[in-house]
Amino acid sequence: MNDGYQVVNGEYVDLKNAKSYWDTAIGLQQVDNLFPSPKLYELVEDHLMGKKNYAQVEESLHEYYAAASEKPNYRTREADLVSVRIAQLLNDTNFRLTKRELLRIHQFLFKDIFPQGLEKYVGRFRDVNIRKEEEILGGLSVRYSDYRQIEENLDYDIHRENLRTIHEQVDHIPALSRFVSNIWNTHPFREGNTRATAVYILKYLRQNRFRVDNTLFKNNSKYFRDALVLASDNEKEWNDYRYLESFFQKLLVDSDLELPAFCLANNDAEDQ
Incomplete structure (x- = not known):
């Protein structure tokens, strides 16, 4: 039957931007001190040369780890598999600014990734309260949302963002920074936030x-996470948006902008 449509093997591939998607995906692993294997880089080259699509890259990774003579490092496996899934999601143009979309992304990225005991939290909001010592806060933690308020907080922030498009704001960088900070500060998941x-x-x-x-994430993912920490409600009882705003300014407006170094001395002094 000739109906005018062409089968595209299950996915559209934006080869023009594929390298930047891979750079972003691999760079983002650094937020959790994860680094992909040499095998992934081989498969990325195959993808960029049109030899494999994203699904075939992931299938090759599963085969690679299944055939490993020694038990693979689960952290490296995580970096490899989550990288290909991030690249695939960035290639996909479908998106809705909803709470359900955030859950869908988490489910897609971390299916069969979490260690035993945490697998039940994939694609689900956490049902416990958590804290995490942050080096940039001197060992203190962000004050994440109480788990009983996660859905309410996300509903509020997403609804407020949906009331207007980002282009309707003159000050879209500060507003975007606060929106992103609020979503992250809610920390809806046990892992992978x-x-x-x-x-x-x-x-x-x-x-x-x-x-x-997108390539900003290649070398600055750790900066992005630390900027989120500083912009969030934390146990130092102050938050500072300037680093997150600078990150988004460089991401969206001026790629030549130098990201400011973190300077916490004034804030530390105010706390004393």
Whole structure:
């Protein structure tokens, strides 16, 4: 039957931007001190040369780890598999600014990834309260949302963002920084919050026709996470948006902008 349509093997591939998607995906692993294997880089080259699509890259990774003579490092496996899934999601233009979309992204990224005991939290909001010592806070933690308020907080922030498009704001960088910070500060998941949030926001920006320098995440993912920490409600009882705003300024407006070094001395002095 000739109906005018062509089968595309299950996915569209934006080869023009594929390298930047891979750079972003691999760079984002650094937020959790994860680094992909040499095998992934081989498969990335196959993908960029048109030899494999995203699904085939992931299938090759599963085969590679199944055939390993020694038990593979689960952290490296995580970096490999989550990288290909992030690249695939960035290639996909479908997006809705909803709570359900955030859950879908988390489910897609971390299925069969979490260690035993945490697998039940894939694609689900956490049902416990958590804290995490942050080096940039001197060992203190962000004050994440109480798990009983996660859905309410997300509903509020997403509804407020949905009331207007990002292009209707003159001050879209400060507003965007606060929106992203609020989503991340809610920390809806047990694991994988930064990577899921980053993909969610990058897809949102693309939906709003922003030209995004995805490659910024290649070398600055740790900076992005630390900027989120400083912009969030934390146990030092102050928050500072300037680093997150600078990150988004460089991401969206001026790729030549130098990201400011973190300077916490004044804030530390105020706490004393």
